[in-house]
Amino acid sequence: MKRIRWGVVLGYIILVIFAIITVFPFIYMILGGLMSFQETTSIPPTIIPKHFEWGNYAKVFAQAPFARYFFNTFVTASITTIVSLFNSLLGAFAMVNLQFKGKRFIQIILLSLLMVPGEAIIFTNYNTIARMGLLNTYIGLVLPFLTSIFYMYYLQSYFGSISSTIYKAAMIDGASDWEYIWKILVPMSKGGLFTVGLLSFISGWNSFLWPLLVTNEDSMRLLNNGLSAFASDAGSETQLQLAAATLTVLPILILYLIFRKQIIRGVVRNDLKG
């Protein structure tokens, strides 16, 4: 005879309650984006709309250049990811495989810079970009983020686990450093590079304060800035705000559900070492 284990039952109840609290806002956002205006303000509140008002999305695209925001966000997040990954890759390779004077010094400087909060430098960086005349340009949007000490540090720990004898063997076989990086290091650490790329792309997609500072033209806005501006302009039309919010979140949510394992593993690894 099996006894009911009350501890487990209670555990499940608590988990399910919190899981609902976590997921509900996302579901409500998607459903709310498909409601009519009356349904969004009705009491008792509507949870599931009678008719799915797909027209809300047409209105969102008509009222604000969301297609343009998507394009801008995709471009800046991609450039930031690719270039910073490339730079971190080269830097991490040098720090792991090469011996040189000043290595310790560089390591100490980089590690102390990891502690500097982005908010402390973002305003002076804005000043630099403004003086270079790069406001409202893609270059201005990406320039300060083309290298990432954080990801370089992450890759260092990843490359460190690849035995240095492999590097030495490659050198004896007459490979150049460049060949070693692309033919051995990159293929061997595909998983780590991919995870770093994903995390970088996601944080680029969600960036808010920096693009808020360096863009003021509607055509150069990124999704999150476009979304918050739209939310103020759309005023009380909650259903349109929620439809726009859904547009912003959905691509990343899909990416997350596909690559959840890599993303979660990447974050855990990142931060315990960081």
Added chain:
Amino acid sequence: MKTNQKKAWLFLAPTIIFVTFFSIYPILRAFVMSFQSGSLINLSWSGLSNYQYLFKDPEFWLAIKNTALYALISVPIGLAISILLAWIIFSKVKHKSFFETTFFMPYVTSTIAIGIVFRYIFNGDYGLLNFVLRCLHLPAPIWIDDPSMSLTTIIIFGIWTSLAFNIVILMGALRNIDPNFYTVADMYGASGAEKFWRITMPELIPTLAFLLTMNIIGAFKVYTSVYALFNGQAGVGNSGTTAVFYIYNKFQIVGTPGVAMAATVVLFLIILFITFLQRKMMKKIGEN
């Protein structure tokens, strides 16, 4: 044999160049600007006047007070809930990765978008939260439009957002605990609570110290979630203003970058101090 492979600098060059221009220079520049006044294109030395202004400005103190309260309330509550949930997922249920995936969702999604949803749920008149509260015959406060509620609303949203990261990191730490500890404890007939307090908690302390620091630092930088909840404002009548809001306002809207940078330096020092405390704490733990 000591080798000095100078080519290393070639590989490090992009990183060093970008870091110099966009990390090191801006820190020094912020520090210098905190002693200057005037507009961005016309700065002149003014000694400590920015700091004097700052410490006399009630708005600055409100920002610091709000930020500190936010950190002191939301961080421990968020952490406690996270420990509870991570422990339940780890020890009681199957489908661990399903729950992990669920709880981590808020971490990857845009705060602005979710803030819009929360603003809707928190709406005083037709919001879902107040509907539920009224059904339960509980008081239904005006979450968004009442200045005295701003901070509470920000804290609730902050706790909701913070769970994701904490849970996933704690799950990682729980998996790293040597399972033999539990096996031995079982042999001696230890209860679930005993195992939790005698084995799990002590083993989690380094992770908890790390999370505590990360959370407090994060809390001191709170900005986007406030912006999202109150539609670009810091609550009604600036009632929910925070340190970064204050800096943004002084820098971009009022046009006194010197004052903004003085506030930045103060915020930076606070964060540095917290990091320093964590190092000390970790060292103490390491010695025991």
